[in-house]
Amino acid sequence: MKKRKALTAIALSAALVASCLAGCGKKTETGSTADSGKTKITFGVFETDNITSEVWQNMIDSFEKDHPDITVEKVLATGDDRQAFWKTMLSSGSFPDVVIEAEQLATMEGIFTEVPQDVQELFDDTTLCQYNGKCITVPSFKQYKMQCYYNKSVFKDLNLEEPQTWDEFMNVCQTIKDAGQTPLMCGGTGDIWATGEPFWIAEGDTALLSKYPDFNKELKEGTNKWNNDTTVDVLTKWQDMVNKGYYYDGAMSLSYSQAAEEFKKGSAAMMVDGSWQAAGLDSESNEDFGVFALPTMDGSKITVADCSYWGVSETCENKDAAFQFIKYVFDENQDVYKTYLQADGLYSTTKKAVTYDQGNVTTKFIDNIADNDTVQEIVKLPGENAAPSGMQSFMDKSFQNIFNGADVKTEVESWDTEYQRLLDAQ
Amino acid sequence: MKAKKRAVTILQTVFLIILAVIVLLPIYIAISNTFKVSDIILDQPLSLPIPPTIQNIVSVIKSPNTNMLEMYRNSTILMVAGTALTVIVSSMAAYYLARVKTKFSGMLRVYFLIGIMVPYVIVYMPLCILLRNLSIPFGVPVLIFVFVSGNISFATFMYTNYIHSLPIELEEAAEIDGATRFQVFWKILFPLLRPCTTTIAIFVGLGIWNDFQTPLLLGQIKTITVGIYTAVGPYSADWGVVFAYVFFAAMPVILVYLVAQKNFVNGLTAGALKG
Amino acid sequence: MKKKRMSIGFAAPAFVIYTMLLVIPIMMAFYFSLNKWNGFNAMQFIGIENYINVFRDARLGNAVINTLIISVVVIIFVNVLGLFLAMLVNTASVKSNIFRTIFFIPFVLSTVAISFVWKSILSYNGVLNGMLTTFGQEGLIGNWLGSHGSAIVCIIIVEIWRTLGYHMMLYLAALQTVPHELYEACTVDGGNRWNKFRHVTLPLIVPGMTVSFLMSIINELRMYDVVKIMTDGGPGYDTETIVYNIVSQGFSNSMVGYSSAISVVLFLAIGAISVFIVTKMNQKEVEM
Structure with a gap:
């Protein structure tokens, strides 16, 4: 009798746990197939000041209207470290069916599924890339990276022209400094990337890639190192700029939005930033700021432009629906694609190019680099020679160390160590 | 003098x-x-x-990227369900541990105690992978059980000590009257545990409400803490709005604390002292 | 009368939940720590290599040092000041009650809310610098959260502010166990305030002190939230703590094996410290 009660109790509690587990488990199954004969796909995105939830909602709504048999559920990456978010989702098996920043995750084998030929054909060949000989991601947009925004009134007051060479740029900085103002703004502890990444992309990537066009490949094969004269030179010059007081005093305790806000308020005359800033200024019809391409140190005419990639998960149960969604956005209804691009000042990667009316700042931004060759940012290069994920955030921290006076040589040495360690781990 | x-x-x-x-x-x-x-x-x-x-408050409520109601709902569900479940399973376990004097029950007691020392960061990654292998998606239901698992050690320990201090005669008398063990526990013993339950409920409930790391790392469930952490990002240039978010997170706790101050202090310190 | 046997069923639900979601994950962490694994592809058994790396990792070493600096300063501060405060408010007056209520408030608030408030105060364009400008003290303006050295001080201040009231309450509870007659006896023997403290209070609150020390050590070694929100470990690595390091190795770098190894070491360290303190303090109790 007693024994039976004991067994009942155990069974009950087991059932309690099991039913909970099963209940949750079922949700995935019914979730991805159908409630009422509808196919469902999940769509992993992130949102920014420019790419708001409305942009995604617009995309999803019009797709669902034209494809009533498929529903799309948005999965929003939150928190500050999106790569960490996707990896958590991956580790937990809740990875979305379609993910909009696939380039770094694609370096891990078996995450994304191969893209069908007809989908590949929609895109510009130069932007497609392969991992282990397979095309597993599609390029979603091209984005021109870091140029230097400046406060027009400061430049006017001090009779400054947009600098064409590195020396002229240094002169501009010094003149502003001598006039008792702060030349440059950047972000700090709130958004680690905002400290050194913009400057590094504009100067470091360009310097390295003009000297070693195959830097990524060489790095991976071990024939080249981060720790070379070019890297050390760029970073030493940057540290000098910091030491000369070119940067805003409190920069290191600002988040990116705070830094951008301070820049717009006039706390510093210039800020190195991406094309999204141009789009943001245009959407406010703000005419107070101009933009020039930061002169490269060696005078080479190259510009960093990154492509971003979407991927369809290998574990997706409705791959057809997922690719249908991709075809819809990039081909069938390019209006939604256009809205997406326009929101953040992005450029299309499809064979059927998509253009939109650009505001003044964006137009200037593009004119600045019209004659330049474009290259891909070293740590964001997709495909076989991609840098291991985690390298980016490691470098961002390292820039902060350098900003605060750490020895450049030691820091750059640690890049090589970390690069190997991360490569090893993946 | x-x-x-x-x-x-x-x-x-x-x-x-x-x-x-x-x-x-x-x-x-x-x-x-x-x-x-x-x-x-x-x-x-x-x-x-x-x-x-009230401009700041309004802009928080109206912000398209934050859903205050959802955050409050998630946090409340987690707190209430997590606390209730912890109280139920721990008090029952403690009843066994306190009233049964076998080697096995002694071992079980130590087994439950180990959890007190665990730095919780150790379990996040394995939990993610465990959930994947069982194909359970992240979400509020799972998180409830995760919180319960993290609090069982403490709660069981407190209840066991407390039940030890209660005389066993009452339970025996009830049993003579023909009550089952189950009835004895719920009808006789559980009401007697009330002071201990209050202590535990406050410790566990407040802990869940204020927890940031667990919902952040296990699927970024939008609780009040994680929600505010993610929402403040784009607005960090505007301190008024940041303060308004903090206001939403802190106000309920401050109010409840001022009303039930004694219980709070007991709840949060008693656990440490007994341990 | 035949004694009814107690059913193990009572302990079963707790046992199942606890085992499934806490014990098994800990065992998994032990297992992961012996492997090279990114959490997704095939695992590769590498024995204790991860553990060897733990002791070679300079960035982790830096995090350990940061954690120790924060812990030692905070632990000393909150325990000394906490005891002192507890003695001051250890009276049954309304006044004391109000002070107790006030000092305890920070501890009931979420660390997220607290961190944002302090961030807004200490940021370069925050409240503190704003106040300094208003009072015409521009010379004192500092980049508190962004400079090498001062960021960790900010973290320490916030931690002390947050936990002081809690430790005061712990000591208060301990003080209330000291029988009043003993103080009177000491006065009769001609003892002054110091004698009373040294020979009556201190020996009797050793258990409370153990608890307070232990709690502060455990809390500070697990430190994450405040650092994550206020400085995100920065500038550079200046305020990275052990737990911050574990999270970034595990979640951002997908080094599941390695991050598990660090957390296992942390687990063992906390266990060892706890046992050490409890036994040491027990000895002290006897001596005193």
């Missing part, structure tokens, strides 16, 4: 007042600046919000 004693008392009071001001100042800054426009915040951070503005 008397004068000296007086002087000491006054000195003590002055010291306490200064310290109290230091402790309260950040809280005052947060609350008063919630109701000021952002320009004034930096110029006169200490002034009273006169005239008060």
Whole structure:
């Protein structure tokens, strides 16, 4: 009798746990197939000041209207470290069916599924890339990276022209400094990337890639190192700029939005930033700021432009629906694609190019680099020679160390160590 | 002699007042600046919000990227369900541990105790992978059980000690009257555990409400803490709005604390003292 | 009368939940720590290599040092000041009650809310610098959260502010166990305030002190939230703590094996410290 009660109790509690587990488990199954004969796909995105939830909602709504048999559920990456978010989702098996920043995750084998030929054909060949000989991601947009925004009134007051060479740029900085103002703004502890990444992309990537066009490949094969004269030179010059007081005093305790806000308020005359800033200024019809391409140190005419990639998960149960969604956005209804691009000042990667009316700042931004060759940012290069994920955030921290006076040589040495360690781990 | 004693008392009071001001100042800054426009915040951070503005609160509620209701709902569900479940399963387990004197029950007691020392960071990654292998998606239901698992050690330990201190006669008498063990526990013993339950409920409930790491790392469930952490990002340039978010996170807790102050102090310190 | 046997069923639900979601994950962490694994592809058994790396990792070493600096300063501060405060408010007056209520408030608030408030105060364009400008003290303006050295001080201040009231309450509870007659006896023997403290209070609150020390050590070694929100470990690595390091190795770098190894070491360290303190303090109790 007693024994039976004991067994009942155990069974009950087991059932309690099991039913909970099963209940949750079922949700995935019914979730991805159908409630009422509808196919469902999940769509992993992130949102920014420019790419708001409305942009995604617009995309999803019009797709669902034209494809009533498929529903799309948005999965929003939150928190500050999106790569960490996707990896958590991956580790937990809740990875979305379609993910909009696939380039770094694609370096891990078996995450994304191969893209069908007809989908590949929609895109510009130069932007497609392969991992282990397979095309597993599609390029979603091209984005021109870091140029230097400046406060027009400061430049006017001090009779400054947009600098064409590195020396002229240094002169501009010094003149502003001598006039008792702060030349440059950047972000700090709130958004680690905002400290050194913009400057590094504009100067470091360009310097390295003009000297070693195959830097990524060489790095991976071990024939080249981060720790070379070019890297050390760029970073030493940057540290000098910091030491000369070119940067805003409190920069290191600002988040990116705070830094951008301070820049717009006039706390510093210039800020190195991406094309999204141009789009943001245009959407406010703000005419107070101009933009020039930061002169490269060696005078080479190259510009960093990154492509971003979407991927369809290998574990997706409705791959057809997922690719249908991709075809819809990039081909069938390019209006939604256009809205997406326009929101953040992005450029299309499809064979059927998509253009939109650009505001003044964006137009200037593009004119600045019209004659330049474009290259891909070293740590964001997709495909076989991609840098291991985690390298980016490691470098961002390292820039902060350098900003605060750490020895450049030691820091750059640690890049090589970390690069190997991360490569090893993946 | 008397004068000296007086002087000491006054000195003590002055010291306490200064310290109290230091402790309260950040809280005052947060609350008063919630109701000021952002320009004034930096110029006169200490002034009273006169005239008060609800602009910051409104912009938080209206913000398209935050859903205050959802955050409150998730946090409340987690807190209530997590606390209730912890209380139920732990008190039952403690009943067994306290009233059965076998080697096995002794071992079980130690087994439950280990959890107290665990730095919780150790389990996040394995939990993610465990959930994947069982194909359970992240979500509030799973998180409830995760919180329960993290609190069982503490709660069981507290209940076991408490039940030990209660006389067994009452239970025996009830059993003679023909009550089953189950009835004895729920009808006789559980009501007697009330002081202990209050303590545990506050410790566990507050812990869940304020927890940041667990919902952040296990699927970024939008609780009040994670929600505010992610929402503040784009608005960090505007302190008024940041303060308004803090206001939403802290106000319920401060109010409940001021009402049930004694219970809070007992709940949060008793656990440590008994341990 | 035949004694009814107690059913193990009572302990079963707790046992199942606890085992499934806490014990098994801990065992998994032990297992992961012996492997090279990114959490996704095939695992590769590498024995204790991860553990060897733990002791070679300079960035982790830096995090350990940061954690120790924060812990030691905070632990000393909150325990000394906490005891002192507890003695001051250890009276049954309304005044004491109000002070207790006030000092305890920070501890009931979420660390997220607290961190944002302090961030807004200490940021370069935050409240503190704003106040300094208003009072015409521009010379004192500092980049508190962004400079090498001062960021960690900010973290320490916030931690002390947050936990002081809690430790005061712990000591208060301990003080209330000291029988009043003993103080009177000491006065009769001609003891002054110091004698009373040294020979009556201190020996009797050793258990409370153990608890307070232990709690502060455990809390500070697990430190994450405040650092994550206020400085995100920065500038550079200046305020990275052990737990911050574990999270970034595990979640951002997908080094599941390695991050598990660090957390296992942390687990063992906390266990060892706890046992050490409890036994040491027990000895002290006897001596005193």
